[in-house]
Amino acid sequence: MDVPADSHIKYEDAIDYWTDVDATVDGVLGGYGEGTVVPTMDVLGSNNFLRKLKSRMLPQENNVKYAVDIGAGIGRVSKTMLHKHAAKIDLVEPVKPFIEQMHVELAELKDKGQIGQIYEVGMQDWTPDAGKYWLIWCQWCVGHLPDAELVAFLKRCIVGLQPNGTIVVKENNTPTDTDDFDETDSSVTRSDAKFRQIFEEAGLKLIASERQRGLPRELYPVRMYALKPMPN
């Protein structure tokens, strides 16, 4: 019998891989940087998705729109998209050279007071403060966690949400019902069905889901999932 794809994941291998990658947009996007349509289409797709969800994401009880960018790389998502929606952003990223570049990329937002904490840890070792976040944004990084660790991470994220807070997961999907292990960066690409199963296990309700449009055909399909805690 085949072993599950996620059983091959090794955190240290992922860190070694990303530490050797250029701390640039091209680097964090696997060669699909500013010379391609990917960064622009990605930002357009995310902005559109969040705009459509706006009425279902109203902060409650005088909370501010505090977001966290998970597996943030050099801060690309915060710099080009999240800062337009959130008042303040924390970032979680375990790779040192990316953190160093993040300080450069986010200098302007920092001056404006829009950057909060930068957590230099992996998601598996990160626990959000209870009730802190209006939005937890996880993009192109949760493949670094095995299924059970991803469920546990999402459960901790639920505790980290403000009332009416939202988790968004934006990730590649396999076009089949199986998950693929990539030994290059020690990550898995999950099927849409697997993601939905994991969300349910974590106690999350899928409130919206959309396929990212306009990406090169040779890439995996990319899907955005908006999630809220299931009512108890």
Ligand SMILES: C[S@@+](CC[C@H](N)C(=O)[O-])C[C@H]1O[C@@H](n2cnc3c(N)ncnc32)[C@H](O)[C@@H]1O
């Ligand atoms: C494909 S890059 C995406 C970066 C960023 N989300 C973006 O879209 O520009 C994957 C990121 O996941 C980070 N990563 C790898 N293992 C991780 C872990 N265990 N916890 C959090 N982030 C991790 C890598 O260092 C890298 O920054």
